[in-house]
Amino acid sequence: DGGITQSPKYLFRKEGQNVTLSCEQNLNHDAMYWYRQDPGQGLRLIYYSQIVNDFQKGDIAEGYSVSREKKESFPLTVTSAQKNPTAFYLCASSVQGLSAFFGQGTRLTVV
Amino acid sequence: KQEVTQIPAALSVPEGENLVLNCSFTDSAIYNLQWFRQDPGKGLTSLLLIQSSQREQTSGRLNASLDKSSGRSTLYIAASQPGDSATYLCAVEVNYGQNFVFGPGTRLSVLP
Numbered sequence: 001d002g003g004i005t006q007s008p009k010y011l012f013r014k015e016g017q018n019v020t021l022s023c024e025q026n027l028n029h030d031a032m033y034w035y036r037q038d039p040g041q042g043l044r045l046i047y048y049s050q051i052v053n054d055f056q057k058g059d060i061a062e063g064y065s066v067s068r069e070k071k072e073s074f075p076l077t078v079t080s081a082q083k084n085p086t087a088f089y090l091c092a093s094s095v096q097g098l099s100a101f102f103g104q105g106t107r108l109t110v111v
Numbered sequence: 112k113q114e115v116t117q118i119p120a121a122l123s124v125p126e127g128e129n130l131v132l133n134c135s136f137t138d139s140a141i142y143n144l145q146w147f148r149q150d151p152g153k154g155l156t157s158l159l160l161i162q163s164s165q166r167e168q169t170s171g172r173l174n175a176s177l178d179k180s181s182g183r184s185t186l187y188i189a190a191s192q193p194g195d196s197a198t199y200l201c202a203v204e205v206n207y208g209q210n211f212v213f214g215p216g217t218r219l220s221v222l223p
Binding site: 004033035040042043045048058066090092094097100101102103105106 | 115145156200202210213
């Protein structure tokens with residue numbers, strides 16, 4: 001089945017630690033996105049990528065980094081510089097003219 | 112900067128009612144508009160996509176309309192069922208592959 005897979009579903013981070021969230025898609029979509037969702041708020045864009053080896057900052061990129069070495073993969077690293085990383089993270093992909101597909105999300109908690 | 116709002120923030124209706132969810136956006140220069148459903152703790156599921164040149168889309172009991180000039184979209188749900196209970200989000204795509212701007216969502220509860 002085609003879709004987007006995010007892993008892990010739950011992730012715990014200690015203070016000062018970097019963690020990486022995985023996002024893989026087998027839909028052959030060019031564009032991929034990372035969003036953050038906080039309770040009571042809409043989704044906010046962290047980073048997006050339109051093609052391999054290229055990505056752009058979204059509205060809240062500080063404290064995050066990404067890479068796009070393969071079309072299928074768009075991992076997100078939450079660095080120690082992100083002071084309030086506890087949130088629900090959603091990865092998405094799209095192709096021109098069609099609906100966006102979302103993964104099932106990763107819930108990150110700082111312990 | 113594009114902003115998206117949704118009214119109401121929450122809605123509770125008895126089973127069988129027809130209902131309308133509203134979405135407004137500030138900049139009419141959009142590529143498309145999508146309605147999504149989100150169940151608690153889950154990702155988003157696309158319900159309907161309306162291209163900027165279209166006026167409406169239908170899927171089963173769902174009908175979405177788009178009025179670009181006034182910056183509005185509505186999602187009509189006919190004969191609501193308890194399984195429709197979820198948060199409904201609308202999002203506008205500013206340009207392909209660049210950004211979806213999301214509204215805060217409408218939390219719908221359909222009571223048996």
